Amino acid sequence: MPKYLQQAQRKKMVKGQRTEQKKTVLQKQPYDVFRVLLIEDNPGYSEVIRIILDKAEDIRFDLKGVKMLSEGLDYLGEDGIDLILLDLKLPDSQGIETFDKVYAHAQNVPIVVLTVTDNNELALEAVQKGAQDYLVKEQVDQKSLVRAIRYAVERKRIEETLRDTNLFLQNILESSFAISILYTDCEGNILYWNKGAENIFGYKAEEIIGHHKTNILYPRDDAETKNKIEEVRSFIFKNKQGTRCEIRETTKDKRKLWIDLNLTPRFGVKGEVIGILGIGQDITERKRMEEMLLKAAQEWRTTFDAISDVVCLIDSERKILRCNKAMTDLLQKPFIDIIGQNCCELMHDTCEPIEECPFERMRKTHRTESIVLQRDARWFGVSVDPLLDEDGNPIGGVHIMSDITKEKEVEKIKSELISNVSHELRTPLSTIKEGIALIDDGALGSLHADQKDMLSRVKKNIDRLSRLINDLLDMSKIEAGRMELKKSSVNIPALVAEVLASFRDQAKNKKIEFAARVGKDIGPLYIDRDRISQVLTNLIANSVKFTPANGRITVGIKDKKKEAEISVADTGIGISAKNISGLFDRFSQFNRDFGPGERGTGLGLPISKEIIELHGGRIWVESEPGTGSTFTFSLPRLSQDEIFRECLTAGLQEAEDKNCPLSLLVVRIKNIEKLERDHRMETVFEVLQAIEGLIAKTLRRKSDIVSRYKYGEIIIAILMDTPKQDALFVKKRIRQAIEHEMYEKIWPKDIELFLDIVTYPDDALDGVALINKISEKFWGEERTDAETKGGRDG
DSSP states (O other), X not given: OOHXXXXXXXXXXXXXXXXXXXXXXXXXXXXXXXXXXXEOSOHHHHHHHHHHHHTOSSOEEEEEEESSHHHHHHXXXXXXXXXXXXXXXXXXXXXXXXXXXXHHHOTTSXXXXXXXXXXXXXXXXXXXXXXXXXXXXXXXXXXXXXXXXXXXXXXXXXXXXXXXXXXXXXXXXXXXXXXXXXXXXXXXXXXXXXXXHHHHHOOOHHHHTTSBHHHHHSOTTOHHHHHHHHHHHHHHHHHOOOEEEEEXXXXXXXXXXXXXXXXXXXXXXXXXXXXXXXXXXXXXXXXXXXXXXXXXHHHHHHHHHHOSSEEEEEETXXXXXXXXXXXXXXXXXXXXXXXXXXXXXXXXXXXXXOTTOHHHHXXXXXXXXXXXXXXXXXXXEEEEEEEEOTTSOEEEEEEEEEEOHHHHHHHHHHHHHHHHHHHHHHHHHHHHHHHHHHHHTTTTOOOOXXXXXXXXXXXXXXXXXXXXXXXXXXXXXXXXXXXXXXEEEEOHHHHHHHXXXXXXXXXXXXXXXXXXXXXXXXXXEEEEHHHHHHHHHHHHHHHHHHSOTTOEEEEEEEEOSSEEEEEEEEOSSXXXXXXXXXXXXXXXXXXXXXXXXXXXXXXXXXXXXXXXXXXXXXXXXXEEXXXXXXXXXXXXXXXXXXHHHHHHHHHHHHHHHHTOXXXXXXXXXXXXXXXXXXXXXXXXXXXXXXXXXXXXXXXXXXXXXXXXXXXXTEEEEEEETOOHHHHHHHHHHHHHHHHHHHHHTTOOTTOEEEXXXXXXTTTOSSHXXXXXXXXXXXXXXXXXXXXXXXXXXX
């Protein structure tokens, strides 16, 4: 850019002034100098030009005059010339050649031709070749000369800008090797073809420019593609707007490519379409991948629908994302009516998950969970595998639902057979056992040593057969779903000590050391005492059986906050890796070669696993041959509210099955917060515990259950098969017992008790409604008629 322009722009930026767009670039501040080279052989005319320029008011000119073309060309070698005034008739050059030589030396400097009246044609030719303007010498004055200089410089600047812009755009177009850019006229003839098009299609620009696009890029036998491109062209000409399409085009070496083509119309001065610019990208590889993915998706869908089991994918909000044909057949609904629906509503007609929902359990455990459920007259095994995010958190699950109705029927027949046979064997076995005991005691005469030895072996086999029968009966109950857990609050360290004591003699005979490692604050667990004792007995018996003399067996109890872990570790012969996988299978036997009398039934571990899982826990083993084994099982630690809800659910299920009523006797200390402030908290806890024990003692039936609710503040007795009228008599009896105890014991005398009865189905039809009813009674309006002070209630 000329120096005077740079100076003008810098001054304008400093002052923060905005110039109007139409102002010429030659408007200068005082003392700015505009350098002009005048090539004129007439000294007189040169002086006229000098005088005219000196009189210019807003521009200061620095005029350099030369008489010869050669002198002018030498001067042009210097920097800083802003404009050339050129006479075409010079002593050393005549005509248009004069302009050609000057222009060759200074293409970037604007040139104004000076001519006489009869030389207009020559001047016009110079303008056509690049001169910015021409002036007739006889007509030059100050105004016309300055205006011509200004316009010449401005036109030259615009020309340079356009040339630079075109060059920039050309470089962009030619450097886009991965993008084809072509321009066609209205008939479809190719007028522009960039390097990217050459690279993609293989045709050089000189080979294709001037040819019709359809004849080159679209084979004659590809009528579909030709029709499509004609439709696209028609759309552009009709609607005068661009469009985009994916189309097949052919390369020079006959390869067919998929091109993502953007087509934009170019308009004439009247708004008519005069050509189309096409920008294309080779998407052949993408289309190939899309076809592969589509084919894979179709194959996956076919395979997915061929699975006879019901399979569906569910997100974290229990909404179904995908399902197979087996699910649509089961629900008798089309695919579109299943996707996006809540699985609980579809499968169970409820908005909330069922109590033993494997999906909800999986969200807590982050591992596969399964249940068996009945739908109409069919049985299904349902398992849920977790879908985890990068952090290992579940974001959904894969539900697999298998129809196991036939298996259930077979299991039922088998279980009934085993149960019947076992029961039939029990009676004669008991008779044989009693007879052997009489003989062994000498009731039928004295025995010598060989006879006693024989009877001892017979007795051991009878005991083994008895255990086998008991295990078979347990397994048949489990398979039939008839094993019921009778849960209560159990001191687990005491239970472990009791089971260990039963093995003291066996351990002593084999010189095996027993040890117990109990963690701190191991509180009671809500479990079936007898069944967990059975599990411990199985595990410890195995350890004693497979631990050689001078070994060690350690029972550990750890508190894991939400659960307790009980482990039985020994220094026995261990279990090989190949046997561990089938360890909990029925009738599985391992390490049978460890001496005589060591064979078991093969049902102890499977039964133990089922018992633990019925409690909501899990069991696993860690072992190494020659080192020993550690069997560990976990038992969930339930809150008092969870225990109550579990008892209530079981009670309601029994009441529904037997079509009988169920009543809840609810006892609450209304002013418990005041008592805790006025007395020791331990005292209030002892009172609640005493009332709970008193209610349990006063109830006369084993089926009645006493539990706590609302963090232990409420004591609730679940009275099975008890209508409301009978429950009111129970309430009166409980009230009298509490009243008597309050006078006998040193309890705070300001206790305010609240007693009431809620009955199923009179007051509510399900557990949630019963609990809501309790809340209404205790936290709703005050009920002075049911209030007790000092042990008296209304």
